[in-house]
Amino acid sequence: MNIAHWIAASLSNQGVRYVFGVPGGEVEALLDACYHQGLEFVLTTHETGAAFMADSYYRRTGRMGVVLATIGPGAANAVTGAAQAYLDRSPILFLTGTVAESLLPFYPHQVIDQVALLAPVTKWSAQLTVETHRAQLEDALRQMWAGPLGPAHINLPTNVAVAEAEGEPLGPVRRERGPLLTSEAAQEWQGWIGRARQPVLVVGVEAATPELAPLVARFARRYQMPVYTTYKAKGVMPERDPMVMGGIGLSPHFDRIAQAHLEQADLVLLLGFDPVELRSEWLGAWPKLAVAEVGENVGRHPGFPAKKTLAVDLKSFLEAMLAGANPNRESSAALEPWKNQQAEILERGRKLAASGRGLNPAQVLDVVEEVKGDAIVTIDTGAMRIAANHILRMDAVNAVLQSNGLGTMGYALPAAIGAQLAEPDRRVLALVGDGGALMLLGELSVAQALALPVVVLVFVDRALALIELKQGRMGHAPVGVHLQPPDFVEVARAFGGVGERPTTLEELRAALASALARRDRLTIIEVPVDPAAYAELM
Secondary structure (H helix, E strand, O other): OEHHHHHHHHHHHOOOOEEEEEOOHHHHHHHHHHHHOOOEEEEOOOHHHHHHHHHHHHHHHOOOEEEEEOOOHHHHHOHHHHHHHHHOOOOEEEEEEEOOOOOOOOOOOOOOOHHHHHHHHOOEEEEOOOOOHHHHHHHHHHHHHOOOOOOEEEEEEHHHHOOEOOOOOOOOOOOOOOOOOOHHHHHHHHHHHHHOOOEEEEEOHHHOOOOOHHHHHHHHHHOOOOEEEEHHHOOOOOOOOOOEEEEEOOOHHHHHHHHHHHHHOOEEEEEOOOHHHOOOHHHHHHHHOOEEEEEOOOOOOOOOOOOEEEEOOHHHHHHHHHOOOOOOOOOHHHHHHHHHHHHHHHHHHHHOOOEOOEEOHHHHHHHHHHHOOOOEEEEOOOHHHHHHHHHOOOOOOOOEEEOOOOOOOOOHHHHHHHHHHHOOOOOEEEEEEHHHHHHOHHHHHHHHHOOOOOEEEEEEOOEOHHHHHHHHHOOOOOOOOEOOOOOHHHHHHHOOOEEEOOOOHHHHHHHHHHHHHOOOOOEEEEEEEOOHHHHHHO
């Protein structure tokens, strides 16, 4: 078995089923190995799109993602995808090819230092050698699954790929759990949390897993703690539960309400928190809060200090807390003033009438909320995403997929394809702005080739609305923000799909319901919207 086949077999042992990417001469040995080891290669049109598909596939399955990129431009194109995985805490393995080791010192064509290129946006980046390939791959996998989770990069010279491998392929490498909670610490924290009169729970991405989500919900109810989540943790507790206060991190209007609420608390408990998801305005709020932090990666955030920390496996912490006595408090009634303020913001945004530019995006999102059912929703970065996170209610963790640590545009469309591959029988809906849709529009060819019934709802306002809004608030002219998008109905047809352009909310409701019921091909629904409502919602 050569090293390329050994790598592919080792990945198969990790539960990998798909490899996403764009081939090239320097990765042909790996591509052939993936084929013979039963790993399905998904040909994408861009390496960034491949990484976003791998990211959403991981979010929906818990299995590591894999991206294959060739020398030079392939590796360079993968950088944004690696940065997404790095800042959004996703275990994605990036495999890049390069020329033979004997050529590297003097052969310049397409040759760049790919290890150095990807090192700043991965947890581990190295060039495999014949002598150390076994230890290197094992180390890469362990680094990916060590907290905080993140990507790793392996650069594979062509001569190493075809050299003989050492020993059997690697067995499964799993995430290592943090320290378990001791009985003494459990008693201390049970009493401490139980004595708080107005505690508030803030849940972050580390706790946003199918295993932990039910425990988080039970914990919040047991200790009567209202729950805020970061955007990545949206749905960790069913959002129609009266204890759920909504998301924090990006909207100035909603964040001011949350900050004022947290200032009234005598305990703000951070559970699996990662400040990579918050705006800089939260730095000023933090010193005012009575913060305690629990998770595997506590105390690493100098701008977000906690007065009390506990580095512990979250599952063991939650189970121990649930075994404790119920605290004697009722805090649900106190939530209404804060919820009413949030409702007022949404109502202001909804009241704006449709204009000649298009429908009110808040009302469009109300229709999405009404029709989506249990669909997986991917949301692209921009003004629409902030509104969507406060209008859509999700009942399950990772039912919404979005880029928040990196906050990159272009994520939602390929992420929807990755989610549909992960769960072919689920309905998947991508919410994108026209600017985000244009960035990786070519990935629709993947949906076409694989007959994936992804639904793409494009909010067409012919602008980078979030940046235009910021320009206006700063007194600047709207420079470089106006777009000339294509006819997305014709784009859908060009990719073998169905295109719709509803002009009323009633037409949208019918088109979206029909699209989500369609199971044989993709659908693009183009909705002209007036961005005026975003100013009210943000």
